[in-house]
Amino acid sequence: MYLLIEQLLNGLQLGVTLFLxxxxxxxxxxxxxxxxxxxxxxxxxxxxxxxxxxxxxxxFLLGLLAxxxxxxxxxxxxxxxxxxxxxxxxxxxxxxxxxxLILFFNELTRMIWGRQPLYMNIPDWLSGTIELIPGAPxxxxxxxxxxxxxxxxxxxxxxxxxxxxxxxxxxxxxNREMVAALGVNIxxxxxxxxxxxxxxxxxxxxxxxxxxxxxxxxxxxIMILTFVVIVIGGIGSxxxxxxxxxxxxxxxxxxxxxxxxxxxxxxxxxxxxxxGASIASMSVYLLMAVVxxxxxxxxxxxxxxxx
Amino acid sequence: xxxxxxxxxxxxLSGLLLLLLLPPVSSFFGDAYLVSMFSRLLxxxxxxxxxxxxxxxxxxxxxxxxxxxxxxxxxxxILAWHSYxxxxxxxxxxxxxxxxxxxxxxxxxxxxxxxFAAIIGFFSLRTRGMHFIMIxxxxxxxxFFFFVSLEGxxxxxxxxxxxxxxxxxxxxxxxxxxxxxCLGFLLLFLYLSQRLVNSRFGQVIQxxxxxxxxxxxxxxxxxxxxxxxxxIAGAGxxxxxxxxxxxxxxxxxxxxxxTRSGEIxxxxxxxxxxxxxGPVLGAVVLxxxxxxxxxxxxxxxxxxxxxxxxxxxxxxxxxxxxxIGRRKPGE
Numbered sequence: 001m002y003l004l005i006e007q008l009l010n011g012l013q014l015g016v017t018l019f020l021x022x023x024x025x026x027x028x029x030x031x032x033x034x035x036x037x038x039x040x041x042x043x044x045x046x047x048x049x050x051x052x053x054x055x056x057x058x059x060f061l062l063g064l065l066a067x068x069x070x071x072x073x074x075x076x077x078x079x080x081x082x083x084x085x086x087x088x089x090x091x092x093x094x095x096x097x098x099x100x101l102i103l104f105f106n107e108l109t110r111m112i113w114g115r116q117p118l119y120m121n122i123p124d125w126l127s128g129t130i131e132l133i134p135g136a137p138x139x140x141x142x143x144x145x146x147x148x149x150x151x152x153x154x155x156x157x158x159x160x161x162x163x164x165x166x167x168x169x170x171x172x173x174x175n176r177e178m179v180a181a182l183g184v185n186i187x188x189x190x191x192x193x194x195x196x197x198x199x200x201x202x203x204x205x206x207x208x209x210x211x212x213x214x215x216x217x218x219x220x221x222i223m224i225l226t227f228v229v230i231v232i233g234g235i236g237s238x239x240x241x242x243x244x245x246x247x248x249x250x251x252x253x254x255x256x257x258x259x260x261x262x263x264x265x266x267x268x269x270x271x272x273x274x275x276g277a278s279i280a281s282m283s284v285y286l287l288m289a290v291v292x293x294x295x296x297x298x299x300x301x302x303x304x305x306x307x
Numbered sequence: 308x309x310x311x312x313x314x315x316x317x318x319x320l321s322g323l324l325l326l327l328l329l330p331p332v333s334s335f336f337g338d339a340y341l342v343s344m345f346s347r348l349l350x351x352x353x354x355x356x357x358x359x360x361x362x363x364x365x366x367x368x369x370x371x372x373x374x375x376x377x378x379x380x381x382x383x384x385i386l387a388w389h390s391y392x393x394x395x396x397x398x399x400x401x402x403x404x405x406x407x408x409x410x411x412x413x414x415x416x417x418x419x420x421x422x423f424a425a426i427i428g429f430f431s432l433r434t435r436g437m438h439f440i441m442i443x444x445x446x447x448x449x450x451f452f453f454f455v456s457l458e459g460x461x462x463x464x465x466x467x468x469x470x471x472x473x474x475x476x477x478x479x480x481x482x483x484x485x486x487x488x489c490l491g492f493l494l495l496f497l498y499l500s501q502r503l504v505n506s507r508f509g510q511v512i513q514x515x516x517x518x519x520x521x522x523x524x525x526x527x528x529x530x531x532x533x534x535x536x537x538x539i540a541g542a543g544x545x546x547x548x549x550x551x552x553x554x555x556x557x558x559x560x561x562x563x564x565x566t567r568s569g570e571i572x573x574x575x576x577x578x579x580x581x582x583x584x585g586p587v588l589g590a591v592v593l594x595x596x597x598x599x600x601x602x603x604x605x606x607x608x609x610x611x612x613x614x615x616x617x618x619x620x621x622x623x624x625x626x627x628x629x630x631i632g633r634r635k636p637g638e
Contacts, residue, residue, distance in 0.1 A: 029437065037569075086619070090368075092576065095370065099572070099615065100612040100614070101612060101616065103615070105612075107606045220566075224444065224445075224565065227441050281453075285445045285448060288445050289430055289442070289445070289449075292430070292442055296433050
């Protein structure tokens, strides 16, 4: 029972990380209609910058504060120099250009930081465990990640539902020509949205830094999971991204924890462990296939439609 | 010879001549490594040409093509493993033994990858555009993780072959003979694909690329046409996979990692979409560039990444257009 609660919290934590990643990416998809394979690179950049700054200063918060603007600025630079030229192009061109970006960023981090992974410490004030329910200690840092994710979700909700900027972004998602015709500077809006997305990816990277090893290519695994989230949620929908991120986080975590246990009920132990492990690693992709067969445009397809 | 304009024909013929003459010339210079490396290039060229069928002609941008490449390779690896271990692959409902014979292994690799392409295509082709890119990527990753967790066949470390497959009258273990073996398959695939894209089927596929709704209105069952095209491309990639398993005498899940799909996609675009011969050129140029860059820098991708971006931004027709000129309709 305690184990189940712990796994549920782990699933929630993965879901929150995925939400940070997919919120930015789904906006970029939904508004600019551009595929950005390199979104994971900004996750990696965030983690590297935070790990370096935290390593020098000994302060996790300074690392976080340094990583966010760097991720946002690099993102806006990439948008300004490369992606802006590709908005009207075929998806194929976008895939290839951003694939080139991934190769570039991965190798660049290897050049700057070397091939050995960096490790980041959990700050003192977030280390240790806390008993949410008596008898079930849970790492405080992971709870902080969950709290941070909920905070960001709330912030995004306020930004989109309550501010003028958010209104313009939403309008841009449903009809960009009309918004441009009404006098909104759509180019700056696009750059800002892209920067916001890469900032959130950088934030996810910083939060994952103390839990995972910070290394080149660390953004790719989570980026593909992020794609799964976005496709399940419906490309361009924030609400879909939130729902699907939590769903994918739970399915992945619980699948890894319990599928082999479940299979042991009716299979010999060795077979059950093997089958459980392989189906667990495929479970989110199976989920995506099922959702797409059932609803080809995702759970919450945004109005207007995205091709 | 197919009805090509002179310029195109002379380019293709000189390319063919170069490839045919490569082994004697390189052995004259005593550089045996070149033949082995070019076998690899030809195999990737085959994979890229097969991807061009669905992307260039069918307009279906798949980011999971390496899945079929890997499946073809694993068919070779798994059949060889069962043959060495003398353990039948299946005992029920029928007995299936392992094999190392080209005549059994290669058709099996093509059929199995075609079957996987049929299943993946059946689900993926319900979507289009961005969703199609994502779902093909997801299916390929699914297979990647499946083979990573397949401990019986080496899991993440993959399987080593003790020797290449056998074919009577040919010694595939010899690099030169293996090179011509690969070249033969590449030429056969290009010839058949060229016939295919100029056939009625190919015209329908290109019509669907231009305007699917109109083709549907004209009474063509577009889903079936697209699926057939997807399966043919998957079979081609499976053939390439069977060859690469033989070339390196090793198979691993890395063959179907998504970056491999990306790499094959780069070859197609670098060479020129919808030209069949362009992707061959793209594969050769890309892999040669990687070899050359890797020989003088430890970090080749720092140059390769921006190069790809520049190609996308400024050279949209790819190498084919640079060398031969824009492809005209019906050419």
